[in-house]
Amino acid sequence: MDAADAGRLWRRIACLGLGSLLLHVGTTLAGQLHSVLPITEKPGLFIIQNGCVLEEMVHINDEVRIRLSNCTAQPGTIDNPIAGRVSRVGWQQSATHQVELRIALVGPECITTKLVDENQDHFLVSIYRCGGGDPATTLNLLSVHGLALAIPVQGMNLEMFIDQSLGYVPTKDLVRDGLPNFGSMRGDWQGRPRLHQGIDIYVDSANVMAAADGTVTQAMTGRYSGRHVKIRHSATVSTVYAHLKRTLVRKGDQVSRGQVIATIDGPTGNAIESQLHFELQVNGKKVDPYHYIKQNPALPIELQEKIRRYEQKLIEAAEIRAQLVR
Numbered sequence: 612m613d614a615a616d617a618g619r620l621w622r623r624i625a626c627l628g629l630g631s632l633l634l635h636v637g638t639t640l641a642g643q644l645h646s647v648l649p650i651t652e653k654p655g656l657f658i659i660q661n662g663c664v665l666e667e668m669v670h671i672n673d674e675v676r677i678r679l680s681n682c683t684a685q686p687g688t689i690d691n692p693i694a695g696r697v698s699r700v701g702w703q704q705s706a707t708h709q710v711e712l713r714i715a716l717v718g719p720e721c722i723t724t725k726l727v728d729e730n731q732d733h734f735l736v737s738i739y740r741c742g743g744g745d746p747a748t749t750l751n752l753l754s755v756h757g758l759a760l761a762i763p764v765q766g767m768n769l770e771m772f773i774d775q776s777l778g779y780v781p782t783k784d785l786v787r788d789g790l791p792n793f794g795s796m797r798g799d800w801q802g803r804p805r806l807h808q809g810i811d812i813y814v815d816s817a818n819v820m821a822a823a824d825g826t827v828t829q830a831m832t833g834r835y836s837g838r839h840v841k842i843r844h845s846a847t848v849s850t851v852y853a854h855l856k857r858t859l860v861r862k863g864d865q866v867s868r869g870q871v872i873a874t875i876d877g878p879t880g881n882a883i884e885s886q887l888h889f890e891l892q893v894n895g896k897k898v899d900p901y902h903y904i905k906q907n908p909a910l911p912i913e914l915q916e917k918i919r920r921y922e923q924k925l926i927e928a929a930e931i932r933a934q935l936v937r
């Protein structure tokens with residue numbers, strides 16, 4: 612072995628040593644992607660992880676790709692994690708210590724995404740729907756006694772409204788929060804059963820709008836309802852908005868359809884999760900808005916079917932809840 616050979620051999624040994632050292636350090640320091648959790652009320656996906664580093668997010672047409680470095684993961688997929696927005700999310704190891712997530716969006720509607728490194732435990736991918744499509748389906752929620760009522764949450768279209776009301780089963784505390792539909796049980800867990808006489812729309816950080824022109828007849832704070840507002844639209848029709856954070860109107864104010872009257876920011880009153888409790892009163896009697904929504908001529912057939920599917924799911928959820936209460 613001459614000097615040059617010895618030099619090459621030495622460099623080779625050093626290289627191997629350094630390589631295995633790097634591999635060792637990399638193995639002990641690599642983060643891990645644990646799971647992906649769909650959240651429908653924001654809506655978006657929590658990427659539950661520990662120590663992974665966000666490299667990039669690329670959003671092209673109907674697919675979002677997220678690359679994480681210093682990361683390991685067992686491959687996984689979830690089908691249809693967010694109805695109407697995400698049809699599939701999958702992740703796998705794409706290189707040593709590199710994980711790639713692919714989020715397939717429901718096309719061709721306009722969807723925008725935002726990635727936030729929320730804390731050490733998870734990243735949040737928010738998935739918004741922009742625009743809102745046909746104004747008729749966006750604005751007209753229902754018609755009662757000749758009065759057209761708009762969706763009471765700013766920027767929400769009909770499908771989102773359905774997904775976030777009938778389509779939402781509370782995950783934090785199903786017993787105390789109860790199911791979102793009209794006629795679901797409340798107070799039974801305290802031995803004082805009563806029926807829920809409105810519908811809950813699970814939203815957070817949202818503006819609440821007057822569903823139609825009218826006069827504010829109440830703007831106050833209740834023990835169970837948090838801040839709430841009641842609007843009288845005609846001699847026979849009124850609406851109530853509860854679990855508000857801030858009200859922007861006073862008793863006696865005239866409001867117009869679509870005017871922002873309050874904000875939702877976290878749960879208030881006896882709500883566990885952030886939500887808008889929306890009530891429709893006809894001739895002084897609380898009625899199920901979905902009774903009228905289902906008669907909305909602008910309701911596309913796929914949304915009619917969606918409502919039927921959600922109603923079926925709610926029957927099953929009510930049975931699960933009843934067992935928890937017992």
Ligand SMILES: [Zn+2]
Pocket residue numbers: 807809810811887888889
């Ligand atoms: Zn409610």
